[in-house]
Amino acid sequence: MDTKPKILLVDDEEAIRSNLASFFGRSGFAVEIATDGQEALDKTSHFEPNLIVMDVLMPNIDGREALRRLRQSGNWTPVILLTRVGESTERAMALEEGADDYLNKPFDPHELVARIRSVLRRARPGQPPLSTASRLSSGPISLDRMARRLWLNGEELSLTPKAVALLAYLMTHPDELITRERLLDAVWGWDYPAGTRAVDTRIAELRRAFDDDPADPQFIETVPGQGYRFIGTVEAAV
Amino acid sequence: MTQMPRSRWGFAFGWVAFSALIIALLIDAQTDNPIVYVRIDLATLALCMGAMLSCVMALSWWFINHRERRVRIEAMRIQAQASDERRRFLRRLDHELKNPLTAIHAGLANLADSASLDSRQEALSSVKAQTVRISHLTADLRKLAQLEIGELERGPVDLNEILEEAFMVAEEDPRAADRRLNLSIPRAPWPLPKINGDRDLLFLATFNLLDNAIKYSRPGDTIELRAFEGGTMVTIEIADTGPGIAEEDLPYVWDELYRGHTTRSVEGSGLGLTLVRAIVERHGGQANIRSRTGQGTVISLRIPIG
Numbered sequence: 274m275d276t277k278p279k280i281l282l283v284d285d286e287e288a289i290r291s292n293l294a295s296f297f298g299r300s301g302f303a304v305e306i307a308t309d310g311q312e313a314l315d316k317t318s319h320f321e322p323n324l325i326v327m328d329v330l331m332p333n334i335d336g337r338e339a340l341r342r343l344r345q346s347g348n349w350t351p352v353i354l355l356t357r358v359g360e361s362t363e364r365a366m367a368l369e370e371g372a373d374d375y376l377n378k379p380f381d382p383h384e385l386v387a388r389i390r391s392v393l394r395r396a397r398p399g400q401p402p403l404s405t406a407s408r409l410s411s412g413p414i415s416l417d418r419m420a421r422r423l424w425l426n427g428e429e430l431s432l433t434p435k436a437v438a439l440l441a442y443l444m445t446h447p448d449e450l451i452t453r454e455r456l457l458d459a460v461w462g463w464d465y466p467a468g469t470r471a472v473d474t475r476i477a478e479l480r481r482a483f484d485d486d487p488a489d490p491q492f493i494e495t496v497p498g499q500g501y502r503f504i505g506t507v508e509a510a511v
Numbered sequence: 512m513t514q515m516p517r518s519r520w521g522f523a524f525g526w527v528a529f530s531a532l533i534i535a536l537l538i539d540a541q542t543d544n545p546i547v548y549v550r551i552d553l554a555t556l557a558l559c560m561g562a563m564l565s566c567v568m569a570l571s572w573w574f575i576n577h578r579e580r581r582v583r584i585e586a587m588r589i590q591a592q593a594s595d596e597r598r599r600f601l602r603r604l605d606h607e608l609k610n611p612l613t614a615i616h617a618g619l620a621n622l623a624d625s626a627s628l629d630s631r632q633e634a635l636s637s638v639k640a641q642t643v644r645i646s647h648l649t650a651d652l653r654k655l656a657q658l659e660i661g662e663l664e665r666g667p668v669d670l671n672e673i674l675e676e677a678f679m680v681a682e683e684d685p686r687a688a689d690r691r692l693n694l695s696i697p698r699a700p701w702p703l704p705k706i707n708g709d710r711d712l713l714f715l716a717t718f719n720l721l722d723n724a725i726k727y728s729r730p731g732d733t734i735e736l737r738a739f740e741g742g743t744m745v746t747i748e749i750a751d752t753g754p755g756i757a758e759e760d761l762p763y764v765w766d767e768l769y770r771g772h773t774t775r776s777v778e779g780s781g782l783g784l785t786l787v788r789a790i791v792e793r794h795g796g797q798a799n800i801r802s803r804t805g806q807g808t809v810i811s812l813r814i815p816i817g
Contacts, residue, residue: 379646434664435711461711462657470676471711 277303278393281322283313283339284355285331293326296382302389310334314342317350323396324373324389325352344371349401351392353385371405374446377458391449404445406509411492414483415510416441423482430482435460436475443493443503452500476501596766603768607648607781611641651782655767658789663709670703670738670745671696673714678736681721689730695737703740704816708794713814716790719783720749720810726779728753732807743816744796750809756802764800787812 280302284290290306297304305320307313309331317325325343329336340352351373373392376385396402403409407419415424421437423430438460443451453469461471476493479485485492492505538544551559618638625631678694681687697703706713717736724734728751735750756764760771765788768781787810788798796814 379642379649433666468711468715470680471714474710 277301278323278389279303279305279320280389281305281307281313281316281320281325281327283307283310283325283327283331283336285309285328289328293382293385297386300386310336310339313339317343317348322350324393325350326355326385326389327352328355340372344405349399349405351396351402353388353392355380371401373402373404375459377462391446395446395449401509402445403447403507403509408510409441409444409507410510411444411447411503411505411507414444414492414505416444425483432478432482433475435471436478436482439472439475440479443501444505444507447503447505447507450496450500450502456500472501600767603770603781607768608645611644614638614641648780648782651780651786655782655786655789658712658786658793663712663793665707665709667705668708668710668713669705670713670747673710673717674736674738674747677714677717677721680718681725681734681736684722684725686725687734690725690728691731691733693733693735693737695735697739703738703745706745706794706814706816708814709790712790713794716787716812717747717749719787720812723783724749724751724753724808727751727808740816744813745816747812747814748809750807752807755804755806755808756800757804761800761802765798 280297282290282294282297282304285308294304294306305316305322307316311334313325313327327336327339336354340354343350354372354375355378356375374388376388407417409416409418413426418441421434423432423437423440439456442456442459453472456472457468461468480487480493483492487495490504492503494502494504496502615638618634618641621634622631625634674694674696678692682692721734721736728734732752738745738747756771763769764771765784767785770781791798791812791814794814796812798810798812800808800810802808
């Protein structure tokens with residue numbers, strides 16, 4: 274029996290499909306290919322992938338619509354969306370429609386494979402992933418992702434939108450080391466020189482709000498020279 | 512084009528009206544203002560009325576037509592300017608893509624032909640570097656597009672903090688070690704006011720300019736970051752004693768992908784200043800540049816406090 278994780282790769286660009294497929298193959302995955310959203314939905318039912326990597330901008334049914342239909346049918350196969358435009362609205366949409374992660378094009382294929390591995394590690398088969406929950410909680414922290422509101426011990430905190438978005442990203446990737454560059458890419462939408470300072474500033478804002486001691490953190494841990502990790506236990510709240 | 516300016520027409524009409532008034536006053540003062548009876552046959556009256564009316568109609572028709580033509584000409588001029596800018600942008604984009612793509616072609620050819628592992632490694636890393644270069648270019652273009660339409664995340668921004676932070680990061684740059692960097696922010700009688708803006712973008716604009724100043728100056732040069740408040744605006748200035756910018760390049764430095772004649776050799780996307788200007792304008796401010804070749808450059812960003 275084949276125990277390789279099965280990846281369904283959906284993109285309308287032949288060059289991207291063929292190159293990524295062989296890269297996935299060499300990275301130890303079994304790969305199936307689809308060229309648009311409709312084909313992706315068709316193939317999901319009989320190929321039963323462990324994870325779907327899907328482009329957003331595609332003819333016929335685009336990635337966003339395909340993901341929405343998949344989730345509506347109660348299918349919780351993890352999905353990584355490949356976005357082309359890096360607009361914050363598009364990233365917010367990706368969250369609302371239940372993508373497990375998203376990556377801006379152009380990207381390094383190594384980075385994509387690293388993301389696939391971490392999503393697969395996080396996945397709880399048959400259950401909705403944290404990234405589809407609209408409310409998350411960790412101890413005294415409670416976060417409403419849709420409304421972008423945050424409470425500590427039932428008391429609402431007033432933080433900058435960036436800090437809240439940053440916390441949302443960290444909480445949907447608990448126990449995962451996330452580099453500053455990745456946080457910039459995911460929350461700010463673009464990387465820029467010295468932009469990693471912006472991440473540090475927002476982390477400091479969150480720590481102040483939670484009274485989290487960086488030397489003995491309860492929520493956000495600094496991994497020196499690498500990035501940050503959310504170490505609290507995260508639960509999807511109803 | 513022979514166009515009579517509006518002011519000249521106004522002047523002519525004014526004269527006619529003024530002369531009529533003077534004549535009327537003269538007649539009234541000098542004579543006993545006799546009553547004049549005009550006898551005219553109906554056909555001639557009709558003819559005269561018709562002639563006058565058609566004169567008035569012809570004149571107004573000419574006026575309206577003239578004005579429309581002027582509006583059309585202005586629209587055409589704006590359109591021509593826009594398509595000019597677009598052509599220049601496409602030409603520069605073509606140029607920016609051509610070089611890394613040529614390098615990639617060459618690298619791939621080397622990769623296919625060369626037998627030794629070393630030269631294959633070299634070709635590989637060069638292809639990779641060029642790919643990164645194109646990625647940066649698309650990332651910057653995306654940033655710019657997003658900046659022009661995206662919503663700003665506004666809030667009260669402490670400029671002191673931003674300027675100090677940008678200055679600190681610039682000082683850490685190894686190239687800054689042999690340049691003199693000065694920071695001057697007013698403390699008395701009061702510090703810079705908070706402005707309503709997007710903190711990350713304002714930091715990016717300031718840092719970009721400092722980074723540029725370091726990049727384009729020479730060892731021993733002085734770079735100054737200063738800020739002051741004046742009326743309803745805060746001005747941030749980044750000045751350097753670098754080589755300056757040629758006069759013929761100055762009007763274009765804010766354009767997308769523009770690379771001055773002397774800066775082609777320095778690495779960069781040619782989008783840094785365009786980004787800075789877009790950020791400042793999205794905050795309702797203005798960006799200006801003054802430069803003298805051989806003496807240096809100063810860029811000032813004026814941002815409204817409100």
